[in-house]
Amino acid sequence: MAKSTDKLSPADIITNTIIDKLEAGVRPWVKPWRPGxxxxxxxxxxxxxxxxxxxxxxxxxxxxxxxxxxxxxxxxxxxxxxxxxxxxxxxxxxxxxxxxxxxxxxxxxxxxxxxxxxxxxxxxxxxxxxxxxxxxxYPSRMSMVPPADQLPERAQHFVDALPIKVQQRGDRAFYDRIADSITMPPVELFSTRAFFASTLAHEAGHATGHPDRLNRSFGKKFGDDAYAFEELVALSGQSAPSPTLQ
Structure with a gap:
């Protein structure tokens, strides 16, 4: 629900942004990463x-x-x-x-x-x-990942071989169907690299529904049946236990 901000008051700009976030879906999950x-x-x-x-x-x-x-x-x-x-x-x-x-x-x-x-x-x-x-x-992010923590070889191969653009920035994990890309919080914000790979696998599950792949319907609105099914599909592809359900 993009709106022009040319003639909006500060209160309107903030209110409309909050409404847009709510309409995008407030998900009751616990993130396995910490804000940076x-x-x-x-x-x-x-x-x-x-x-x-x-x-x-x-x-x-x-x-x-x-x-x-x-x-x-x-x-x-x-x-x-x-x-x-x-x-x-x-x-x-x-x-x-x-x-x-x-x-x-x-x-x-x-x-x-x-x-x-x-x-x-x-x-x-x-x-x-x-x-x-x-x-x-320009503060540096504090890494939450233990120095000796490493992914198993198969999991690392999965991360390296994903045929889709993955960018690490911000504090959200999501798949962008239009750009056909995955955005992840930086790996340093996760408590373990396994949680990072698990969350990435979940978003990669969403990416399989792209029109150039399985051409699966993603659901039009948070909470509808198609959206719930899409989350189950992505969850089934998650490679390690994780509380995220993005």
């Missing part, structure tokens, strides 16, 4: 965002696969000697405050205090969209 961002989004000063900005900027970072927690304006990046890369798209951050103002009605002349509210948005970029910042703005 960690903590609240940060301003250029290092101070954490509060309120709806926490949820909103986390949602934006998750969708884009950003690793950095820090967001800043174009001017803040330039002040730090850095440059937003050409073509990068900004996100909105919300500024909100309430204050009391003393007013004097012309008719009565009696002064009263009225509560006023200010709500506006401004454009920010994630540090992963900016070149030239200091290394502190």
């Amino acid at each position: 961002l960690g903590g609240r989004p940060l301003r250029a000063t290092g101070d954490p965002y509060r309120g709806i900005n926490c949820f909103w900027l986390w949602l934006c970072a998750e969708g884009a696969g950003f690793n950095s927690r820090t967001w800043m304006t174009y001017k803040q990046a330039q002040a730090l000697g850095a440059q937003v890369r050409e073509g990068e798209r900004s996100q909105i951050a919300i500024f909100y405050k309430s204050y009391s103002k003393t007013v004097e009605p012309v008719v009565t002349g009696d002064t009263t205090d009225e509560m006023r509210r200010v709500l506006r948005s401004y454009a920010v970029f994630n540090c992963d969209q900016i070149d030239g910042l200091s290394a502190d703005f």
Whole structure:
């Protein structure tokens, strides 16, 4: 349900994005990986965002696969000697405050205090969209995989031989039928490489339904019979026990 954001208010943009996520299907599974961002989004000063900005900027970072927690304006990046890369798209951050103002009605002349509210948005970029910042703005992901953990030879061969594009980014595992590609969280976010391979096998099960392969119906909506059957098909191809049901 893509909508133009040209004339939408900040509240409308955030609300519509949340609705789109819900319509895509909220799945009650436990992910075998941990988010890589960690903590609240940060301003250029290092101070954490509060309120709806926490949820909103986390949602934006998750969708884009950003690793950095820090967001800043174009001017803040330039002040730090850095440059937003050409073509990068900004996100909105919300500024909100309430204050009391003393007013004097012309008719009565009696002064009263009225509560006023200010709500506006401004454009920010994630540090992963900016070149030239200091290394502190580009944190490395902490690997959750034990150093000695390795896949069995057959499982590694399966991962290496998949005839489909696999990209590691973000915090979601899914198969994109239009692009015919699989997106996975980085292997470092999984507790074991076996969980990574298991989740990848599940998404590869979905990929078998592509029109150039088995041409299977994927189901039009989360929760319908075809969608449930598709999940069973993908689950049957999972090569190791895993709680994910993407």
